[in-house]
Amino acid sequence: MEELVGLILTAGELLLTCGAEMARVEDTIERMGRAAGFVQVESYATPTGLFVSLHDAQGRVYTRVKRIRGGQSNIALIAEVNALSRAFAAGELTAEQVDRALQGLREQGVPDSPARPLIGGGGSLAFAVMMGGSWLEGLVAGVVGTLVLWVVSRMEGRFPKVIQAGVGSMVAAALVATVGSYLQLNVNVTILGAVMVLAPGLVITTAIRDLLGGELVSGLSRSAEALVIAVAIAAGVAVVLSLGGA
């Protein structure tokens, strides 16, 4: 039973570090706990900590607490853990197989494509054009967006998300302002496209979904996280622009 408790806890921890909604984490723990033969499963998940109590048929209770730290938005990992837990609940995978898969995911994650910053730059381009920018502005935004994503991916795991957002937006504003002094550009639209890659999209969506599900603690704390990141992005741009006398 001890190994099963560890297994369930690992699944919950992985989901939380990747930014899953609380309802998904608690559903997954419940589903896996029932499949593992526990008669009663209680869990309480927050973005920074996870509590699980599992009651077995002999009346023993296993309770664990897991502190959750940092992590990166990774929807692919959420989808992987989700699929594993469903396969386990359906009896398609044994506990050992799931355990090995989860350990693998924890150590390596889902491998990041080296092209991720480049593809993300396309997002900056699209955004600049959607906001009424010209193709030239889109192109500059795309290149700058790629560089910003590359810089931020170097910082991932070593610095808090707020610092990443602030530094990323300063890089974006500085680069666009420099290019803007040589070329005819709408600096605002270009910077906007470039910093969009930093927007805390997953945090905002999960915050809304958590609040809707009645998960007030995580809903509010995630909203606060999104707000702080947004302010950091704005502050980074503002600092650079005011240095340039804009």
Add this chain to the structure above:
Amino acid sequence: MLVQLVMGFLAALTFGAIFRVPAGQRLRCGMVGGLGWTAFLALEGRLGEVGAVFFAATAVAVSSELLARRQHQPVIVFLTPGIIPLVPGSKAYLTMLSFVQKDYTQGVVLLVTTLFLAGAIAAGIIITSSVFRNLSRTKLSGR
């Protein structure tokens, strides 16, 4: 219009990569995003910005829920990148810029608009997702 449709598609597709959506699902994310952005542009003239964003967000949320069930993926796989084209990033940015340039009146106007747009997106997602939650029996039995 066609350029804008393609750009909405491209934005959602590439943000799928940024949020690390499974590679096989990114094209579908792009379609959801393109749908939302097209809906917004088509409705903006008639309903105004806030109403158009609400219906566009609802369209994105409905298609995300349907795709998630069909593909056996979590809803956020499609919802998060798909909603990105609608996010009032430019309004938020201009709000900040106005405050930095000490144009506080304009800043407050933009701030309120941004909040209304964000609220419209949230409402679209919340209404759709609670309807789907009540329709799906698996969710209920899991609780």
